Amino acid sequence: MKIETDTPELLSGIWRGKTIGSPLTIMIRNHDWENWKGKKLSKKTIPRPGHADLAGMLKYDVDDIQSIIERASARETAAKVAAGSIAKIYLRCFDVDIIGHTVSLGGVAAKSFPDDYNRLRATVEKSDLRCADKEAAKEMKKRITAAIENGDTIGGVVEARIFGVPPGIGSYAQWDRRLDGLLAQALMSIPSVKAVELGEGIANSSLDGSEVHDPIFYSRQKSYYRKSNRAGGIEGGMSNGEEIVARIYLKPISTLRKPLASVDTENHKAVKAPYVRSDTAIVPAAGVVAEAAAAWVLARCFSQKFGGDSIDETLRNYNGYLKQIKRR
Numbered sequence: 001m002k003i004e005t006d007t008p009e010l011l012s013g014i015w016r017g018k019t020i021g022s023p024l025t026i027m028i029r030n031h032d033w034e035n036w037k038g039k040k041l042s043k044k045t046i047p048r049p050g051h052a053d054l055a056g057m058l059k060y061d062v063d064d065i066q067s068i069i070e071r072a073s074a075r076e077t078a079a080k081v082a083a084g085s086i087a088k089i090y091l092r093c094f095d096v097d098i099i100g101h102t103v104s105l106g107g108v109a110a111k112s113f114p115d116d117y118n119r120l121r122a123t124v125e126k127s128d129l130r131c132a133d134k135e136a137a138k139e140m141k142k143r144i145t146a147a148i149e150n151g152d153t154i155g156g157v158v159e160a161r162i163f164g165v166p167p168g169i170g171s172y173a174q175w176d177r178r179l180d181g182l183l184a185q186a187l188m189s190i191p192s193v194k195a196v197e198l199g200e201g202i203a204n205s206s207l208d209g210s211e212v213h214d215p216i217f218y219s220r221q222k223s224y225y226r227k228s229n230r231a232g233g234i235e236g237g238m239s240n241g242e243e244i245v246a247r248i249y250l251k252p253i254s255t256l257r258k259p260l261a262s263v264d265t266e267n268h269k270a271v272k273a274p275y276v277r278s279d280t281a282i283v284p285a286a287g288v289v290a291e292a293a294a295a296w297v298l299a300r301c302f303s304q305k306f307g308g309d310s311i312d313e314t315l316r317n318y319n320g321y322l323k324q325i326k327r328r
């Protein structure tokens with residue numbers, strides 16, 4: 001929301017523009033806290049369906065849901081985005097970049113968007129819905145207005161495109177080193193995300209294998225390449241050198257102005273769920289969070305594979321690896 005201007009402050013870990021090995025501390029103040037200071041808050045005892053409220057109060061044995069609402073809030077994604085920006089700076093050294101853009105909102109789908117990285121980045125950053133299809137974006141805005149008027153909320157789909165990853169990042173050797181698994185966990189743990197798809201994963205499940213797998217080609221100039229990318233750039237838990245494409249499916253946010261049925265946990269009476277300050281559609285914001293979450297995973301994988309105590313050393317290892325795969 002507009003009051004959340006989210007200015008990160010660097011508290012430790014950086015000296016003259018470089019990390020020095022101490023923990024990198026980034027603080028983002030919660031301005032909402034200032035608005036509440038000194039005010040008496042009434043006890044919250046009615047859980048909202050779709051939120052952490054009910055399971056949280058049962059698990060942590062509290063009778064006031066407020067502490068659950070605060071800690072389970074997607075405000076934590078601001079920290080994710082701040083940390084992800086550090087990962088993005090690191091990935092830039094390898095010319096890796098990630099774009100999270102809205103491909104569907106409240107059932108309105110983007111019909112076309114540029115494949116080219118620079119054009120996609122430029123159009124996405126110009127759109128306040130982070131949607132590269134201008135016509136679809138107009139319809140999406142109408143959907144948001146209608147949802148606000150109805151006291152309802154809407155979900156949608158974000159696509160994260162990851163450019164510049166060489167083959168062989170991740171591994172099939174252990175389950176917890178698979179790049180598909182790592183990305184799925186990072187993206188699925190963004191609040192509201194209920195499904196993660198790699199490439200054409202969902203459509204592929206109902207096609208024949210011959211229609212699904214991306215045939216392999218070779219030319220001296222390009223080395224190994226594909227003419228299609230239904231796999232979304234990952235095979236056998238490793239990047240295959242094609243663009244990595246992951247889609248995340250978000251449920252409509254849970255706080256509704258038009259309240260759903262709930263129960264007052266103090267007296268077990270049937271009541272309506274309360275409304276607390278809330279957005280209507282968070283899909284565009286989730287695109288920014290998805291970039292950060294994917295950047296974190298890739299930065300860890302790059303650092304594990306290429307090591308190094310300085311960027312120059314890491315780049316030597318990286319360039320040596322690129323030479324090695326070219327020999328094949």
Ligand SMILES: Cc1cc2nc3c(=O)[nH]c(=O)nc-3n(C[C@H](O)[C@H](O)[C@H](O)COP(=O)(O)O)c2cc1C
Nearest residue numbers: 050051074191192193253254255278279282285286
């Ligand atoms: C960037 C972002 C902002 C969000 N803002 C809100 C909000 O204002 N109101 C709300 O009810 N849910 C909001 N959510 C969604 C809730 O955090 C989410 O519905 C809740 O955590 C339960 O979803 P879960 O079952 O996936 O954890 C937001 C999610 C994200 C990613």
